[in-house]
Amino acid sequence: MVNTITCGARTLDLSRPRIMGVLNVTPDSFSDGGQLYRNGRVDTDALLKRAEQMLGEGADILDVGGESTRPGATVVSEAEELDRVVTAVEALDQHYDTVISVDTSTPSVMRESAKCGAGLLNDVRGFQRPQALQTAADSGLALCVMHMQGEPDTMQTAPTYNDVVQDIAEFLSQRLADLGAVGIDLDRVIIDPGFGFGKTAKQNYELLARLEILSNLGQPVLVGLSRKSMISSVLDRPPEQRMVASVALALMAVERGARIVRAHDVGATFDALSMWQTARHALSQSQPS
Numbered sequence: 232m233v234n235t236i237t238c239g240a241r242t243l244d245l246s247r248p249r250i251m252g253v254l255n256v257t258p259d260s261f262s263d264g265g266q267l268y269r270n271g272r273v274d275t276d277a278l279l280k281r282a283e284q285m286l287g288e289g290a291d292i293l294d295v296g297g298e299s300t301r302p303g304a305t306v307v308s309e310a311e312e313l314d315r316v317v318t319a320v321e322a323l324d325q326h327y328d329t330v331i332s333v334d335t336s337t338p339s340v341m342r343e344s345a346k347c348g349a350g351l352l353n354d355v356r357g358f359q360r361p362q363a364l365q366t367a368a369d370s371g372l373a374l375c376v377m378h379m380q381g382e383p384d385t386m387q388t389a390p391t392y393n394d395v396v397q398d399i400a401e402f403l404s405q406r407l408a409d410l411g412a413v414g415i416d417l418d419r420v421i422i423d424p425g426f427g428f429g430k431t432a433k434q435n436y437e438l439l440a441r442l443e444i445l446s447n448l449g450q451p452v453l454v455g456l457s458r459k460s461m462i463s464s465v466l467d468r469p470p471e472q473r474m475v476a477s478v479a480l481a482l483m484a485v486e487r488g489a490r491i492v493r494a495h496d497v498g499a500t501f502d503a504l505s506m507w508q509t510a511r512h513a514l515s516q517s518q519p520s
């Protein structure tokens with residue numbers, strides 16, 4: 232298992248769990264839409280302020296998204312997504328020394344982001360759109376390959392699996408083979424089961440409970456559990472009141488081998504993971520008495 236991952240010009244040490252802070256530059260994302268995008272454009276001041284806060288709270292990666300994948304979200308044109316993302320990546324790269332991730336499935340957005348400072352391409356469609364795989368290969372950047380069943384608008388209509396964990400493990404293994412076949416070095420590849428993307432609440436919880444099967448595929452695992460609707464199947468809370476539940480799920484994932492946690496509430500996630508890390512270190516140092 233790799234313990235560091237090269238993200239463009241920067242290297243991320245994965246010997247302890249890392250936090251990816253979510254920065255959506257969209258008017259309509261599911262839990263934070265419209266905060267960093269106002270009056271038809273990216274609010275750069277608000278973006279930089281939020282980024283600075285996240286970095287101060289312990290984020291290691293900033294994940295910029297210009298397209299909402301919330302079911303029912305308005306489809307964004309390629310030109311619009313490109314403009315949102317490039318504006319945000321350029322601003323972040325000028326101001327902060329951190330790994331910038333771009334949450335996109337659009338090859339032109341991948342290509343242009345790579346030119347202006349992105350270090351990681353994060354594709355919820357697993358680089359399956361035409362040209363996406365080759366563009367990702369050519370970028371030389373780190374890649375996060377996620378599993379999704381269906382497409383955002385319909386993915387929550389009766390998702391079905393033989394065995395949710397095994398089916399996703401097979402999908403991700405096949406994608407790793409596909410990436411390898413176009414010459415991508417697997418040392419720069421992260422995998423993600425895609426919590427909430429074409430999965431019922433029950434399937435999501437089973438996936439979390441048995442996450443070790445995916446951690447054992449040999450690639451670092453990233454999880455996005457933050458504020459997701461699997462929480463609302465248990466607790467009747469709006470997205471902005473799901474912080475404690477999100478942190479609990481993040482801890483469970485890390486305990487089962489996840490190396491990167493995608494989070495909206497960076498400070499709370501950092502505190503919890505620090506406690507986990509400290510206790511874990513104490514265990515490795517302890518002598519049996």
Ligand code: 7PJ
Nearest residue numbers: 261353375377423425426454455
């Ligand atoms: C994920 C993501 C996730 C990765 C979103 C939301 C939906 N990227 N982008 N994994 N989720 N890699 O934040 O609720 O789970 S957008």
